[in-house]
Amino acid sequence: MTAVGSPAAEEPARRRGRRPAGEDTRAAILAAALSEFATRGYEGTTLRGIARAAAVDPRLVHHYFDGKDDVFVAAMQLPVRPLDVVNRIVEGGVDGIGERLVRTFFAVWDTDEGRERIVALLSSVLSSEAGARMIKEFLTREIFGRVVAVLGGPDPELRASLAASQMIGLVMARYVVKLEPLASAHPDDFLPLVGPVMQRYLSGTFD
């Protein structure tokens, strides 16, 4: 079966039993997206390519998803859309961005489901070059640019990547290695220590 017509053409097709619709179509798009992201990376994947792989009209992809990052978030089963969170964090500018970032991050991810998803993401990074590239490109394209744009000072890209390394390390140490006392601490216990460090990376000062 090849690509079908517009979203409007979808309903009759489904009634004739020729293709799934609704949740099935969405699931088919996500399955195609997973495969496309894994083989082409985040940068190399297009909504049009996902539509082609799912054998649906590209307009259907736009019907279900609000852009490539939204498809990625759904395919990876992330509990939030990072773009929304990052926008909230950078809206306040550089003042207090370190503490805001750490606080928001753990509010989103420090749940059973959040931990499980982010550990799964990290596993895919370590299990294949393609997985690593996919995550790197997503972070670089969808998150870094927005953070770097609000930073002043020298080497903002290097400082942003160091800030990201600290967040990746917190996830690894707390959720995967389960290093104590970090693993059992309440975020309120380490926020006063990590916040100023993130602030230092992002603004060059400690508060």
Added chain:
Amino acid sequence: MTAVGSPAAEEPARRRGRRPAGEDTRAAILAAALSEFATRGYEGTTLRGIARAAAVDPRLVHHYFDGKDDVFVAAMQLPVRPLDVVNRIVEGGVDGIGERLVRTFFAVWDTDEGRERIVALLSSVLSSEAGARMIKEFLTREIFGRVVAVLGGPDPELRASLAASQMIGLVMARYVVKLEPLASAHPDDFLPLVGPVMQRYLSGTFD
């Protein structure tokens, strides 16, 4: 075949072709150690247990290795014995410990072989609970205690685990995710940024 006699009894036994000696014995001990560490964790593994699993006299383990951490380092094919490096770092006390730690770490690991080994270690952490426990226990027992002992101030264990999280994150971001510009930067480029952060975690001040 069961345990044999003392190291002195080894040579005649080999000549009679009854058991391997020298490198073969060492290799048998390391193979047994890998299996013991993976199933019992670092804490639960003993030199006596390794000897039993390798079917050699415990004195042979002591003949080839200078303690449990030394067996671990050899079994994991680490390029250095972390204990030696940590001792050098903490000898100078808290003054400048952050920069010393980062500089020494990258001098040791930032080679092709070093990267390969440390990424393999991280992969074993992510691939199984047992792998994660083994690494956690090694870090906690052999490295943390020594670092925490020289730290002053409140919550030295929490601050040491946060410092470890930053080092784990640097390894993940630079070697695995290959986040730019961190991945391609020379250590001298990020040392001035990471050193003060590590110093902050370890001493509570920035220099």
